[in-house]
Amino acid sequence: MKIAIVEDDINMRNSLQLALSDEYELTCFKNAIDALKVIDDSYELIISDINMPKMDGLEFIKECLNKKINAEFIIITGNATLNKAIESLRLGVKDFLTKPFDLDKLKEAITRAKIIKEKTSKIKKINKESKNDMFLASSKKLEELKALALKAAKTDVSVMLSGESGVGKEVFAKFIHENSPRKNEKFVAINMASIPDNLLESELFGYEKGAFTDASATKIGLFELANNGTLFLDEIGEMSIALQAKLLRVLQDKTIKRIGGLKDIKINVRIISASNININENIKQEKFRADLFYRLNTILLNIAPLRERKEEILPLANAILQQSVKEYDLEEKEFSKEANECLLNYNYPGNIRELISIVQRACILSDGKIVQKQDLHLAFEEKKSIDDMQKELIIQALSYTKDLKQIAKMLSMSEKKLEEKINNYNLKEYL
Missing domain, CATH: 3.40.50.300 (P-loop containing nucleotide triphosphate hydrolases)
Structure with a gap:
C-alpha cells in the first residue's frame, strides 16, 4: 500500500516513518504545498496533520479532492477542535486520531482504509449513470x-x-x-x-x-x-x-x-x-x-x-447498495430497519455524493447479508451528534492523560468548561 504522510513536526514524521516503513511504501512531506506537487492517484492513503504552516490539513484535503486524487484520508492532530473534526468527516475522512495516539489504533485505521481500496480499486464511479438511469429515485x-x-x-x-x-x-x-x-x-x-x-x-x-x-x-x-x-x-x-x-x-x-x-x-x-x-x-x-x-x-x-428530498433517500440508498454488491462481487445485502431509520434521519451535508460514499463503505465493511446501523458509521452525525462527538473526544483525550489543563487546551475550551462537560457526560470514571 502506497501511503503519503504530511506532517510538519519532524519528530512525529520520523516516528511514523520508522513505525510504518517496514509494512508500507511511504513518502513523507513536511507541508501540504510540497505534497500537492507530488501526490497523484498512485497513492492509496494520505495521513495528514491539520495544523500546518502554509496550508492546513483540511484545505489540503479539499485540494486533493479537487485534483481528483482517489485516496483514503486519515487525520492526525494535536488540537482536536469539534468544528475541525466535523469538517473532516464531511470531507470523507474515515478516521480522526488525536495526538498522542496508540500506534495500534493508527494501524487499525490503515487496515480499514486498505480494505476499502482493495475492494474499489477497479470499480468505476457509481454515479456515472447512462442517460436512461441518471436519476435512481424520485421526489x-x-x-x-x-x-x-x-x-x-x-x-x-x-x-x-x-x-x-x-x-x-x-x-x-x-x-x-x-x-x-x-x-x-x-x-x-x-x-x-x-x-x-x-x-x-x-x-x-x-x-x-x-x-x-x-x-x-x-x-x-x-x-x-x-x-x-x-x-x-x-x-x-x-x-x-x-x-x-x-x-x-x-x-x-x-x-x-x-x-x-x-x-x-x-x-x-x-x-x-x-x-x-x-x-x-x-x-x-x-x-x-x-x-x-x-x-x-x-x-x-x-x-x-x-435533506429536502427525503423521498429519494431510501430508494437511492438501496439502488446504490445493489449496484455496489454487483460491482464488488459480494453477496446480496439489504439494510436493517434501524439502518433505514438512520439513513432517513441523517442530514447529508455532502448530499448525494456523501450518500454514495456512506453506502459503498457500509456495503464493503458490513458482515453478512444485513447492513446494520453501526455499519453506516453515522453516530457523530445523528441527532445530538455534537454532544456525542464532544463526549467521544473527551473520553479519547482522558485515555491519554488525566491532566485537565492539557486536555482543555487540546480541545480549545476552558478548564472550567471541560469540568462541566465531564460532569454532564458522567465521565468521572475515566479520571
Whole structure:
C-alpha cells in the first residue's frame, strides 16, 4: 500500500516513518504545498496533520479532492477542535486520531482504509449513470426540477445550476444535454476550481505551437472540443475577473482565439454553468461580473439539497447498495430497519455524493447479508451528534492523560468548561 504522510513536526514524521516503513511504501512531506506537487492517484492513503504552516490539513484535503486524487484520508492532530473534526468527516475522512495516539489504533485505521481500496480499486464511479438511469429515485421537488430542465433543454439558451456541493449538478447538466437537439454531439465538462487560474485559460481556449516555452505542439481547447455540443462549466464562481472578461467576449461574439493565435475561430457551443456559492454576493463584492452572470443565467435551476428530498433517500440508498454488491462481487445485502431509520434521519451535508460514499463503505465493511446501523458509521452525525462527538473526544483525550489543563487546551475550551462537560457526560470514571 502506497501511503503519503504530511506532517510538519519532524519528530512525529520520523516516528511514523520508522513505525510504518517496514509494512508500507511511504513518502513523507513536511507541508501540504510540497505534497500537492507530488501526490497523484498512485497513492492509496494520505495521513495528514491539520495544523500546518502554509496550508492546513483540511484545505489540503479539499485540494486533493479537487485534483481528483482517489485516496483514503486519515487525520492526525494535536488540537482536536469539534468544528475541525466535523469538517473532516464531511470531507470523507474515515478516521480522526488525536495526538498522542496508540500506534495500534493508527494501524487499525490503515487496515480499514486498505480494505476499502482493495475492494474499489477497479470499480468505476457509481454515479456515472447512462442517460436512461441518471436519476435512481424520485421526489416531488426532483420531478418539478426535471420538468423545468426539459423545457430548457429544448432551447439553446444558457442554463445556470445552483445548489450545494454533491446535489448532482453535473447529472442535471448531462440530463439537459441528452434531451436537447445537441444530444448526438459531445458533452464536455470542466471544474473551474480544480485547475490553477494560470492554466485555466489554455484549457478553455487552447494554444498555438510556440505560444510559450513549453508549447511544443498546438493544443485544442475545450470550447473547440465541445463545438456543436455542450460545455459544462462547474464552479463558475471560482473564475478570475480577467478570465471572466474573455468568457463574456466568447458568449457575445461566438468566437475564440487560442493563446498565441492570430485568427478568430467560430464556435457553436451551448453553455451550462454551475455554482455552489451565492454569485450575487460575489457581484456585490466585485468578484464576479454582473454582465457575465446575466449571460449565463438565462434560466436558473436551483437544485434542492438531499435533506429536502427525503423521498429519494431510501430508494437511492438501496439502488446504490445493489449496484455496489454487483460491482464488488459480494453477496446480496439489504439494510436493517434501524439502518433505514438512520439513513432517513441523517442530514447529508455532502448530499448525494456523501450518500454514495456512506453506502459503498457500509456495503464493503458490513458482515453478512444485513447492513446494520453501526455499519453506516453515522453516530457523530445523528441527532445530538455534537454532544456525542464532544463526549467521544473527551473520553479519547482522558485515555491519554488525566491532566485537565492539557486536555482543555487540546480541545480549545476552558478548564472550567471541560469540568462541566465531564460532569454532564458522567465521565468521572475515566479520571
